[in-house]
Amino acid sequence: MIKKLLYVALLCALQFSFAQELSCTVIVNSDQVNQTNKQIFKTLEKSLNDYVNQTKWTNRNVSPKERIECSMMITINRYENSAFHGTIQVQSNRPVYNSTYQSPVFNYQDKRFSFAYVEYAPLYFNPNSFDSNLTAVITYYVYIILGIDADTFSKEGGTPYFKQAQNIVGLAQGSGYSGWQQTDGNRTRFELVDNLLSNTFKEYRLALYNYHRLGMDNIVDNATLAKQSIAGSMKLFDRLNNVRPNSFVLQAFFDAKSEEIANVFSGGPKVDIVKLTETLNEIAPLYSDTWSRIKY
Structure with missing residues (x-):
């Protein structure tokens, strides 16, 4: 009996030790491509799902229930001679303690996504060289997802993952x-990871931690304290916005969080929302209609 129990325990330990970090749904949408044979897009979709979900991205031991829920929607708008052109929408969530709720933490559409792919070609990534823009972009966003998730659980916990993403940027420069590249315009992969690692944006990463660990994780047990922590995070964003208005990371945050913020402050225990809504309208004016739903 004891041997049997030890065997079961060993199997469980192995399952947890080798569980991957992401539970990611990758979708390849080829509706805009005028082509009868769609098999290559299905093959690409399956290969990407396997690549993202079956790769061990960190040295952490992760249980299946701890895997990060995320998605990547690749929309192909042009395809010819193994060259693909389109966009990629990346989203990720983070669980809230003592609830089944998944809090959105990242939501961004990268409109500069082109790559070469031959059907059934294996997908791999070399951390020391640039071999494929397909795996470089996908891997870059995997590390962005891992970094932002880690930042919500510990202060600046995502730094090692952001540095991995920054390394990919360096390899892809030429x-x-x-x-x-920095010269490619606004809202680039260069700019995103540069912001995340810059000391100028330290308020953003602190706010990310306070919002989730001190705010959302207390929403079930102490909603008043949670709301106060979330409102305090907006003050940090306001401070950052005064230095770097309309920054990439702030826009990405509110693209993911606007609905959640409105919902959090539209019910339950009341807190002072006058200053909060003023701050929100100042730092995220694109969502003024959403902020107007926050009422006593």
């Missing part, structure tokens, strides 16, 4: 693909 690739000729758009989105990797």
